[in-house]
Amino acid sequence: MPKLVDHAERRAAIALAAAGAIAELGLMGTTVREIARRSGFSKGIVEHYFSGKEDVIAAALEQMNKRYLVREEKQTSGRLGLDALRARMYCVLPLDKETRQEWKIRLSFWSLAAIDSAARKEQRQRLKLTRERFQIDIEQAVEAGEISVAVDPAHAAMQLSSFMAGVSCCALMDSHYYSKTMLSELIDNTLNKLVTGVCL
Amino acid sequence: MPKLVDHAERRAAIALAAAGAIAELGLMGTTVREIARRSGFSKGIVEHYFSGKEDVIAAALEQMNKRYLVREEKQTSGRLGLDALRARMYCVLPLDKETRQEWKIRLSFWSLAAIDSAARKEQRQRLKLTRERFQIDIEQAVEAGEISVAVDPAHAAMQLSSFMAGVSCCALMDSHYYSKTMLSELIDNTLNKLVTGVCL
Numbered sequence: 001m002p003k004l005v006d007h008a009e010r011r012a013a014i015a016l017a018a019a020g021a022i023a024e025l026g027l028m029g030t031t032v033r034e035i036a037r038r039s040g041f042s043k044g045i046v047e048h049y050f051s052g053k054e055d056v057i058a059a060a061l062e063q064m065n066k067r068y069l070v071r072e073e074k075q076t077s078g079r080l081g082l083d084a085l086r087a088r089m090y091c092v093l094p095l096d097k098e099t100r101q102e103w104k105i106r107l108s109f110w111s112l113a114a115i116d117s118a119a120r121k122e123q124r125q126r127l128k129l130t131r132e133r134f135q136i137d138i139e140q141a142v143e144a145g146e147i148s149v150a151v152d153p154a155h156a157a158m159q160l161s162s163f164m165a166g167v168s169c170c171a172l173m174d175s176h177y178y179s180k181t182m183l184s185e186l187i188d189n190t191l192n193k194l195v196t197g198v199c200l
Numbered sequence: 201m202p203k204l205v206d207h208a209e210r211r212a213a214i215a216l217a218a219a220g221a222i223a224e225l226g227l228m229g230t231t232v233r234e235i236a237r238r239s240g241f242s243k244g245i246v247e248h249y250f251s252g253k254e255d256v257i258a259a260a261l262e263q264m265n266k267r268y269l270v271r272e273e274k275q276t277s278g279r280l281g282l283d284a285l286r287a288r289m290y291c292v293l294p295l296d297k298e299t300r301q302e303w304k305i306r307l308s309f310w311s312l313a314a315i316d317s318a319a320r321k322e323q324r325q326r327l328k329l330t331r332e333r334f335q336i337d338i339e340q341a342v343e344a345g346e347i348s349v350a351v352d353p354a355h356a357a358m359q360l361s362s363f364m365a366g367v368s369c370c371a372l373m374d375s376h377y378y379s380k381t382m383l384s385e386l387i388d389n390t391l392n393k394l395v396t397g398v399c400l
Contacts, residue, residue, distance in 0.1 A: 026316070028227055028228065028253055028312075107311040111226065111304070111310070114303065114304040114308075115224065115226040115229075120374075123374075127377075159363075162366040163366055165365075165366035165369055167363075167366065172310075172314055173323045173327060174323075190359075193399045194399065196399075198397060198398065199393045199399045
């Protein structure tokens with residue numbers, strides 16, 4: 001009996017190979033041939049699973065994003081409110097090889113999403129889910145009396161999540177200036193403002 | 201006598217054509233052939249001025265960035281402190297065709313800079329100059345008594361400039377949620393916190 005092919009597994013393996021290629025060679029350097037080479041499948045099989053490079057990039061980001069969400073879930077697990085929020089903010093920063101790889105793929109996908117409406121739609125959904133996770137932490141922090149009821153959780157979630165996106169992009173570009181110490185101070189400082197209500 | 205060739209002008213024309221192509225077709229869709237077609241020069245001439253696509257992208261970003269800096273200079277001219285800071289924050293937002301084009305090219309360049317150390321070095325320099333322009337506004341605002349002397353201008357400049365980067369990326373992805381009204385409120389709200397020292 002011929003071995004059954006696990007299509008989802010193959011697709012995931014190709015997406016993972018693509019993620020590695022994009023993070024190392026960039027969008028332009030990543031070819032279907034290179035993805036095939038890294039995944040161990042033929043060019044024909046890669047093309048069977050993905051209709052084009054845009055498709056592979058989207059799958060690579062989905063793959064990386066899944067990994068990111070598992071890590072975030074793990075690092076915020078058992079935490080609530082401010083404590084969870086702090087962990088969530090740390091979790092996205094490009095401070096090691098794994099998170100830097102995620103940001104490289106994210107940026108590649110963003111540059112694709114900027115011109116491709118289907119990719120942009122996916123990205124909008126991801127941004128929304130990110131804001132919602134931030135919002136839940138903030139709501140819990142308000143409930144627990146950790147931060148003032150005067151804080152609007154939806155607005156604060158939007159502010160914090162876009163701030164973290166910008167800071168992460170900057171840190172990917174300049175890991176010396178945006179050092180781990182500086183980023184820790186930044187997160188502490190930002191959360192402290194939410195807690196004390198004092199900005200200075 | 202043969203017409204003298206203005207090399208800088210040719211280079212700029214090719215970079216401008218490349219910028220248009222990247223903003224419309226993305227990094228992957230932009231070929232040397234397409235840049236040649238749009239600039240009206242031959243593929244050979246494009247290749248004479250730029251050693252590769254990375255080169256053209258860097259030049260396209262430089263071109264767009266120059267335009268951005270001219271606009272920023274114009275919109276902040278005659279303004280000081282908080283007033284200049286507000287104008288500077290508005291100036292970068294992807295609210296019209298021109299600024300959206302700039303962000304598309306910026307994102308393409310960032311995804312290149314994430315894997316290319318020469319491009320990253322350029323980007324670090326640009327981030328530094330951006331922080332410095334923010335810092336000067338904040339220093340003036342402190343001097344004018346518009347914001348408290350307790351604010352550290354360098355730190356606030358870093359925070360505001362990375363925040364604006366993140367917000368702009370989010371707005372490029374979701375112009376409906378990050379509407380003009382929402383972005384205006386966001387800027388007013390952020391500046392208001394600096395002025396009052398109250399975060400709520």
